[in-house]
Amino acid sequence: MLARKKQRRREVFAGLVIILAALSYVTSLLLDFDFVSPYASLQEDLSYLSNHLQNQRLSIWSWLLTALTTFLSIPFYFVLFHKRLKILHYVNSIWMLGASAGFVMMGISGLTLYHELAGGLLSNSTQTQEQLWLRLLSMYQDELFYRRIGSSFVGMFAFGLGLTRFKMKKFPVIAMILLMISGPTMVFFNWYDPEHLIRTAAMAGILIGMTTFSVRVINKGL
Numbered sequence: 001m002l003a004r005k006k007q008r009r010r011e012v013f014a015g016l017v018i019i020l021a022a023l024s025y026v027t028s029l030l031l032d033f034d035f036v037s038p039y040a041s042l043q044e045d046l047s048y049l050s051n052h053l054q055n056q057r058l059s060i061w062s063w064l065l066t067a068l069t070t071f072l073s074i075p076f077y078f079v080l081f082h083k084r085l086k087i088l089h090y091v092n093s094i095w096m097l098g099a100s101a102g103f104v105m106m107g108i109s110g111l112t113l114y115h116e117l118a119g120g121l122l123s124n125s126t127q128t129q130e131q132l133w134l135r136l137l138s139m140y141q142d143e144l145f146y147r148r149i150g151s152s153f154v155g156m157f158a159f160g161l162g163l164t165r166f167k168m169k170k171f172p173v174i175a176m177i178l179l180m181i182s183g184p185t186m187v188f189f190n191w192y193d194p195e196h197l198i199r200t201a202a203m204a205g206i207l208i209g210m211t212t213f214s215v216r217v218i219n220k221g222l
Helices: 002-030 042-051 053-081 088-118 129-166 173-192 197-219
Strands: none
Touching: 002 053, 002 197, 053 088, 053 129, 088 129, 129 173, 129 197, 173 197
């Protein structure tokens, strides 16, 4: 009985932490900063950047917080499955670590861009507007690259988490279906077309699947 109570506490904590990581990811997506627009002129892009530095900083710190919550959720996830799985929880922990590292690198790239802008790059630079925009775009593309890496690891973790159903029959079927379909879909569209509506749907599927799994763990355990 005592062992079961300890197990339930671990399950509740793990479920809450995974939900927290998912909510942090959603928050980062909502606060995400995008200054490049196919419909705006060069001058409009530069003007938008100079007037929205605080929005960019908020976006950076939200992604760094997502990296932290993802990293902190690894030991809770590992403890939850270490007696139930042989190898899969090790693999999934690596995917979570990769997602955390990707978001950290994204945050660092974003901070570099922010410090350049906050230091008066737009007003003090001797470069032409086109040269300046290309320099800023290069830094922004670095940020996008690491975001794709981090999000791709999230997709791989989602697929791996869905595979747990084949080892544990108490794993929610709906969560398994959502995770196993949405995970690979998001990885594919991360690199094929990041702006595609299907990618957005895949992200929603992953978040719903992870939340469904976590609620099950919190309420009934595994």
